[in-house]
Amino acid sequence: MAPGTVPKSFGDRLFFVVTACAAALVLALLVVLVLRLTQYAWPAISRFGLRFLVDGRWDIGAEQFGAASSIYGTLITTLIAMLIAAPLGVASAMFLVEMAPSWLSGSVGVALELLAAVPSIIYGMWGLFIFAPFMANYVQPTLAGWLGFLPLFQGPKMGLGVLTAGIILALMILPFITAVSRDVFRLVPPVMKESAYGVGATTWEVTRDVSLRYGVAGIAGALFLGLGRALGETMAVTFVIGNNHALSASLFDAGNTIASTLANEFAEADSDLHRAALVELGLVLFGMTLVFQLLAQLWLRRVRKSMGSRR
């Protein structure tokens, strides 16, 4: 049966209705969610308007709420995480599929799946207890020594802050990106790779021109899986970011993300405006995810065109 036509027999019709309802439910959930969030956030939306997005002040006592520091923190930690995890993840997936002996790729594969299953609070505790002192004593002094002329690497060397949060996020999303990219590379039909080798291509050329091109959509999917997790990650970030609402140019300074602010303040928010502002933060995160999704789709369409992939 071709998609888009309503089936004739009763059983098929019933099947059509049931599946259609299931699909509609997802859509309805989304719409209701956005409507309810907007309704709860309305006091803050009507009070602050668009200024909410660019105002850096978050003063609970004076009831002045602006999301700029949370938005900045969310974007910068995600950016750091992606800069580290994307190349590392794709490169290690290439190695595992194209070059590693099978015993190695098997055991690394198991390790990857285990890492991906570690709950985020464990990353947070490890980050705070072990990684933050390491950052304070070794990484931050080194960075400040070499790159201290940049405002990015000035400031207190306490081991907690935006940079630490970004690196922890990178470690958290790395297994996802690697595992999915590995599966994508594995799906490349061997006959394509073999014919490339047959005409004298090197491993690098095969990987670049065959595997990567064939799997570009899958790789993009892997990256966006990681990006989505980094954007919304809460507990691990809350542990190490320092939860400060000031906007600072330094990556060593404490900051906050939308998710960490929600985790910190929602239970104790006793004024209606504060709660509304927090819900509006949630809406902003929702919007950010949506924008990233759209950009990803657009980018993917362009890449597919330029790479000539038919998938």
Next chain:
Amino acid sequence: MWARQLAVLTLLLGCASGCAPGFAVSVASEANRRATKTRITGAGASFPEPIYAKWAGAYARDHDVHVNYQPIGSGGGISQIKARTVDFGASDAPLTAEELEAADLIQFPMVVGGVVPVVRLDGVEPGSLRLTPEILVQILMGEIRRWDAPEVARLNPDVDLPARDVTVVYRSDPSGTTWILTHYLAAVSEQWRTQVGAGKAVQWPVGIAGKGNQGVATYVTRVDGAIGYVEQAFVELADLTHVRLQNQAGEFVAPTRETVAAAAANADWASAAGFHLKLVNQPGAQSWPIAGATFILLNRQQDDLTTARAVLEFFAWCYEQGGSLALELGYLPMPQNVVELVAADWKREVQFDGRPIAQ
């Protein structure tokens, strides 16, 4: 080093079990499951949760009353009691007499505790670092940025101060602890009062923030050069390094049960409307300068006579029998004269169907 790490872990685990509401209570209530039971639910401040849970457990042993307390935070406690979804609310920061009037609530203090500035400075023993209110304010304002600054060194000639940056640690969640500390800072410093102010959450000039007493305790133990503030009970629990603070009489005192009791002894509860009282910067050579009570909120008009009676009987029992349990956990029970004031308040204010219910 490991001892400290272990202490913090224990603290986190303690929270994990403490955060499961009414755990201690359900164990105790198992014994009298067959008896008909009255259920009381309360919600609010997380700081007194250990003592409320302990009281509830002890009370359930010889009473057919099941008390379930949910530590959802002071703000949550206030909104839940206003919405009448719980039988009592709890808050670390008292409501003002006007707020009580508007919401038709009554409020009374249950236990007193101190708020303690704590530091992590390697090589500095607990109680050896001395601070004056002025120096404390300058540190928290971000004006003194290093521990080996001359102002701090002059005050502490015997302490080997490390050459470390100061990292201020404060509460990320609106809290009664912050309320008490900032009211103290505003009382001792005109600069703090005008530039930062006092409340459950303020705009801190510098620093990083942790969630809850545990969050602050954890950051302070992890960051070398940190200074934060926690409820007194957490100082021992998390093995933190407390400071000696100069009180109103000019003496440097350490936070102990005795010094907090000395601060509470001078409090004039009788003339505080709705028991709205701060115990900051109290007179007396022995007084710890930063203290406060934690409060219970009840609806003035009760809509279930049995439950209302059970609630009042439970809290009366806490006042009479709960003192030693409170001391064990590091809280200070209310003195007898305050208990009598509270009882008189109940008799007058708590009503069912227009009539007072307390005998």
